[in-house]
Amino acid sequence: MRHIRATVDGEATEFLCDEGSTLLDALRDSLQKTGTKEGCGTGDCGACSVIFDGRLVCACLVLAAEAEGATVETVEGISKEGVLHPLQRHFLEDAALQCGICTPGFLVAAKNLLERNVDPSEEEVRFWLAGNLCRCTGYDKIIRAVLNTAAELRGESS
Amino acid sequence: MKPAPFEYAAPKTIAEALDILGQNDLDEVKLMAGGQSLMPLLNMRLARPSLVLDLNHVEGLDGIREESSGLRVGAMTTKRVLEDSDLVRSQYPLLWESTVAIGHAPIRNRGTVGGSMVQADPASEYPAAALAFDMEFVVMSSAGERVIQAEDFFVTYLTTSIEPGEILTEIRIPRLPPGTGWGFQELARRHGDFAIVGALATVRVESGLCCDPRIVLFGAADRAIRVPAGEACLEGAPPSEASLTVMGDAVFDAVEDPLSDVHASAEYRRDLARVLSKRAMSEAMSRAS
Numbered sequence: 088m089r090h091i092r093a094t095v096d097g098e099a100t101e102f103l104c105d106e107g108s109t110l111l112d113a114l115r116d117s118l119q120k121t122g123t124k125e126g127c128g129t130g131d132c133g134a135c136s137v138i139f140d141g142r143l144v145c146a147c148l149v150l151a152a153e154a155e156g157a158t159v160e161t162v163e164g165i166s167k168e169g170v171l172h173p174l175q176r177h178f179l180e181d182a183a184l185q186c187g188i189c190t191p192g193f194l195v196a197a198k199n200l201l202e203r204n205v206d207p208s209e210e211e212v213r214f215w216l217a218g219n220l221c222r223c224t225g226y227d228k229i230i231r232a233v234l235n236t237a238a239e240l241r242g243e244s245s
Numbered sequence: 246m247k248p249a250p251f252e253y254a255a256p257k258t259i260a261e262a263l264d265i266l267g268q269n270d271l272d273e274v275k276l277m278a279g280g281q282s283l284m285p286l287l288n289m290r291l292a293r294p295s296l297v298l299d300l301n302h303v304e305g306l307d308g309i310r311e312e313s314s315g316l317r318v319g320a321m322t323t324k325r326v327l328e329d330s331d332l333v334r335s336q337y338p339l340l341w342e343s344t345v346a347i348g349h350a351p352i353r354n355r356g357t358v359g360g361s362m363v364q365a366d367p368a369s370e371y372p373a374a375a376l377a378f379d380m381e382f383v384v385m386s387s388a389g390e391r392v393i394q395a396e397d398f399f400v401t402y403l404t405t406s407i408e409p410g411e412i413l414t415e416i417r418i419p420r421l422p423p424g425t426g427w428g429f430q431e432l433a434r435r436h437g438d439f440a441i442v443g444a445l446a447t448v449r450v451e452s453g454l455c456c457d458p459r460i461v462l463f464g465a466a467d468r469a470i471r472v473p474a475g476e477a478c479l480e481g482a483p484p485s486e487a488s489l490t491v492m493g494d495a496v497f498d499a500v501e502d503p504l505s506d507v508h509a510s511a512e513y514r515r516d517l518a519r520v521l522s523k524r525a526m527s528e529a530m531s532r533a534s
Contacts, residue, residue: 089253109288128246129285130352139413142325147246148284149355150277152253153301171440191505196351217437218349 088181093154095120096164111135111152114161122191124164126220133219136192136199137161143199145218162191165198172235174198183232184222192219197233205240208235248287251373255299262303262412263387265296271409274298278321278360281352282374295416305434306414309333311483315378316340320359321413328353339445340418342429343374349437355491362398365405367504368439368464370431372399375416377445377471379428383415390414399468422457424449428528430521434508441509442463442517446525448479450533455488456480460496460526465503465518474499484530493523 088103095118101116114120114137126132128147135146138160165172174194177183184190193216200207200215207215212233213226221229256262266274268369275294277283278301286292300306306321311332318327327344334341347353347361347370361371362382374380382393382405398405406411421427431443442464447458458479460472475496482488497519505511511533 101529105250107248107251107287109248109284112247125246126290130281130348133349134353139355139443143351144355145351147288148281150253150280150284150297152255152300215350216433218351234264 089152089155091151091155093156095190096159096161098228102151106152108148108151109147110139110151110154111161112131112135113154114146114159117151120161120163123148124188124191126188126192128146130218131220133191133196134189135215136195136196136219138199143196163196165194169230173196173239174201177232177236178229181228181232181235183224183228187222189219189223193221193229197237200233201240202236203236207237209234246288247292249290250385251287251294252296253299254296254303254334257304259303259305259412259414261387262298262300263385263410264409265298266412269296274362276300276412278363279356279359281321281348281356281367282360282364297386302411307357311336315417316480318333318358318418320414320416321357322359322363324348324353324356324358324361327358334511336420339421339427339429339447340374343370343445346370346429346431346443347497352437358416359490363405363407363413365399365403365468366439367402367466367468368441368443369427369469370443370463372469373443373445373461374462375399376471377447377459378418378421380419381417382413383417384411385414386411388519392417396471409456421447422449424534425457426449426450426529426531426533428525428532430525430528432517432521442503442514442521444518444521444525446522447531448484448526448533450530450531452483453483455484455530456481458492458526458529460474460492462496462500462518462522465500465514467504472496473520479526484533485522489523489527491532492526493519496522 104113104132124134126134130148137146273295307319312315380395431440445461447460463469478492488489500518503514
C-alpha cells in the first residue's frame with residue numbers, strides 16, 4: 088500500500104492505494120468520488136476525464152501513486168456551494184445529455200478547454216472533445232452547450 | 246478493469262533508474278513514460294510486469310531545446326509541449342502536423358515523444374516522422390551512452406533496437422535543409438485513431454527538378470518504412486502530375502505485404518499507400534522553394 092497526499096477538488100486529501108491502482112480506482116473507491124466514471128479502461132471514451140496538474144487526462148491511464156503532490160480536479164468540484172457551473176446549467180438547458188454516463192467526462196473536458204480558450208470555434212470544441220464518446224446524443228447538443236457556455240463566460244448573450 | 250498487482254518505483258535520477266534496472270529481472274520490469282500505451286495494456290492485463298519503473302519523476306528528461314543543427318527533445322517531453330510550441334509549429338511544421346494527428350487531447354497531454362518512439366507501433370506517426378527527419382536516439386545504460394540512427398531504431402512490430410537495461414533519454418531532430426517542402430497525409434476512421442495508412446513526404450526543387458525526395462509510410466508494414474523505389478522515380482524529375490503517377494505506382498509495387506485486418510484489407514492499404522504518398526508529395530512539391 089502507498090500513502091498518497093494530493094489536492095483533490097480543492098481540498099488537501101490523503102488516501103491509501105495499492106501500488107498498481109489507477110487514479111480512477113483511487114478516486115472512486117478510496118475517496119468515494121464516483122462522479123468520475125469508468126468506461127473503457129483504455130483511454131478511448133473519456134468518461135474518467137479529470138484535470139491533473141492543470142492538464143486534462145484519463146484517470147484510468149494514470150497510476151494513483153503518481154498523484155503524490157498533484158492537484159486533481161474532478162466533476163465533483165465543478166459546482167460551488169450548490170450553484171451549478173455555467174457548463175452544467177447549459178448542459179441541462181440545451182438537453183446535452185440522455186443517459187448521463189459520459190456527462191462528467193464531457194463537463195471536465197469542456198471546462199479544461201474553456202480555461203485554455205474562452206472563445207473556441209465549433210471545430211476547436213469538436214477537436215478538443217474528440218476523446219469523449221457519447222452514444223446517445225449525437226454530440227450536436229453537447230457542442231452547442233459548450234459554445235453557449237463560452238458565449239456566456241465572454242459576457243455575450245446566447 | 247484493474248491491473249494485476251505490481252511493485253512501483255519512481256526514481257528521481259537516471260542513475261537511480263539504471264540502478265533499479267540492474268537489480269531486477271529485466272523481463273519483469275516495464276518502464277513507464279506517459280503510460281498512454283502501457284496503462285491500457287496493464288488494465289487489460291495484456292502486460293503483467295512485476296515492477297513498473299515510472300520515469301515521470303526523473304530529472305532532466307523533458308523539455309525542448311533548439312540548437313543550430315536542430316531540436317533536442319527530452320524523451321519524457323509530452324506531445325502537449327510540442328503541440329503548444331510556436332517554435333515547433335513555425336520551424337518544424339511536419340513534426341507539428343505529426344503531433345496533432347496523435348490520439349486525443351488527453352492522450353497528447355500525457356503521452357511522451359520518447360514513449361511513442363519506443364512503443365514503435367507500426368501505425369503511429371512519430372516513428373514515421375523519425376525517418377522523415379533522420380532523427381537520432383540517445384540511450385543510456387550502465388555502460389554509458391550511445392546514439393542510434395532512426396533507420397536502425399525501428400526493428401518490427403512494437404520492437405526497437407534499444408537493449409534491455411537501456412533507457413531512451415533524448416531525441417535529436419535535425420532541421421530540414423532550407424527550401425524543403427513537406428507533406429503529411431493520414432487516413433483514419435476518426436481523427437485520433439491509429440492510422441489505417443499514413444504518408445510523409447519531403448522534397449526540394451532545384452533548377453525546376455526534384456532533389457532529395459523522401460517518402461515515409463506508416464500503417465503499411467511491420468514498422469514505419471521509407472520507400473526508396475518511389476524516391477528514385479522522383480530524383481531529378483520535374484515536380485509534375487506525371488512524375489507523381491510514376492512515383493505512386495512504384496510505391497504501390499514496393500508495399501508488397503501490408504497488414505490485413507478488420508480495419509482494412511492488404512489490397513486497400515496498398516492502394517492507400519499509393520494515393521496518400523502522391524498527395525503528401527504533391528503538398529511537399531507545392532511547399533518547396
